Amino acid sequence: MRWQGQRIDDTDETALPGFENRSGFLRSVTTPEFDGMTFHEVLAKSALNHVPGPSKMPFSWTINPYRGCSHACVYCFARGTHTYLDLDAGRDFDTQIVVKVNVAEVLERELRRGSWQHETVALGTNTDPYQRAEGRYRLMPGILRTLAESGTPFSVLTKGTLIRRDIPELVRASADVPVDVQMSIAMFDEGLRRAIEPGAPTTQARLDTVRALSDAGFRVGVFLMPIMPHLTDSVAAIDDALRRIAAAGADHVIHGALHLRPGVKPWFFQWLSQHRPDLLSSYRALYPGVAAEAPKAYRQWLAKRVRPLVRVHGLTAQHSDDRPRRRSFAEPPRHDASATTPPKPATPAAPMLF
Numbered sequence: 001m002r003w004q005g006q007r008i009d010d011t012d013e014t015a016l017p018g019f020e021n022r023s024g025f026l027r028s029v030t031t032p033e034f035d036g037m038t039f040h041e042v043l044a045k046s047a048l049n050h051v052p053g054p055s056k057m058p059f060s061w062t063i064n065p066y067r068g069c070s071h072a073c074v075y076c077f078a079r080g081t082h083t084y085l086d087l088d089a090g091r092d093f094d095t096q097i098v099v100k101v102n103v104a105e106v107l108e109r110e111l112r113r114g115s116w117q118h119e120t121v122a123l124g125t126n127t128d129p130y131q132r133a134e135g136r137y138r139l140m141p142g143i144l145r146t147l148a149e150s151g152t153p154f155s156v157l158t159k160g161t162l163i164r165r166d167i168p169e170l171v172r173a174s175a176d177v178p179v180d181v182q183m184s185i186a187m188f189d190e191g192l193r194r195a196i197e198p199g200a201p202t203t204q205a206r207l208d209t210v211r212a213l214s215d216a217g218f219r220v221g222v223f224l225m226p227i228m229p230h231l232t233d234s235v236a237a238i239d240d241a242l243r244r245i246a247a248a249g250a251d252h253v254i255h256g257a258l259h260l261r262p263g264v265k266p267w268f269f270q271w272l273s274q275h276r277p278d279l280l281s282s283y284r285a286l287y288p289g290v291a292a293e294a295p296k297a298y299r300q301w302l303a304k305r306v307r308p309l310v311r312v313h314g315l316t317a318q319h320s321d322d323r324p325r326r327r328s329f330a331e332p333p334r335h336d337a338s339a340t341t342p343p344k345p346a347t348p349a350a351p352m353l354f
Helices: 077-085 091-095 103-111 140-149 161-174 190-196 203-215 235-247 265-275 277-286 296-312
Strands: 025-029 038-042 048-050 061-063 096-100 121-123 154-158 179-184 221-227 252-257 316-319
Touching: 077 091, 091 096, 103 140, 121 140, 140 161, 154 161, 161 179, 161 203, 179 203, 190 203, 190 265, 203 235, 221 235, 221 296, 235 296, 252 296, 265 277, 296 316
Parallel strands: 038 096, 061 121, 121 154, 154 179, 179 221, 221 252, 252 316
Antiparallel strands: 025 038, 048 061
């Protein structure tokens, strides 16, 4: 079905699993612009997702306009969520994208409720809101405007250079609410980036986006995550990454080792067996059985390696193991378009995202 496909209101046995009989399912879309990909357009019943109280996340609410992600990062922590739709965490996660086409309208209704406390909302904590499909669907401008107009602070984490399109919207929003902007850049060797993040923008394109956001007045954070054992954890690799991050105008970095949840591990190990079979035994030792995290000793060793290099390049940093805090609405904005030399903020807390 092309982009001009018709609305589907009845039972469709060929529809996305779980949506065969839901009136919220609109259509499945393919287009030559996205060869090999299918977009499943749905009407969302809710836009805000509440983060459970015991969670380590430094925020209470998230918005995910998409499920699945065309960046196709083999290590992506969110892959397992696709199995909730009876889709696999591998190829389906990369090519079967659920699009909540009415997310901005639903969000507006939810933010008008008297019970809404204007807590910080995080975007980009599951799948990327600025993946390629956003260029077609343009869901983010409506989301950003709705959050700002309701007085709701928000943060955006992305690998997508499409965020540059919305810099004017972000600047306008920052005049009313706190706005945090962070770019995820894990691979600084372009060959490795193409192999492990085949659908994501190039490293340099993301660094250029950091510069554009910084020039617009934002104190941009860079997620140097995941740092991958034997692939990106050498002194030379980390030093080069931090040098380029600082040169792009970033304010701070959040760094941490590779995290392999159960739904991600088989897919990652399959990639490893094809691209770096020489490292399989080492990774099996580091991530045995159902273990999701590298051993604490490795994480501590890595933090000690990164810390002095961060200082050399004039950045501030936070390790992903550090306990985050949830920001309150009373905290001042991180961006002030009218300020020429705004005061330096505390390094923002970071969730474990990878």
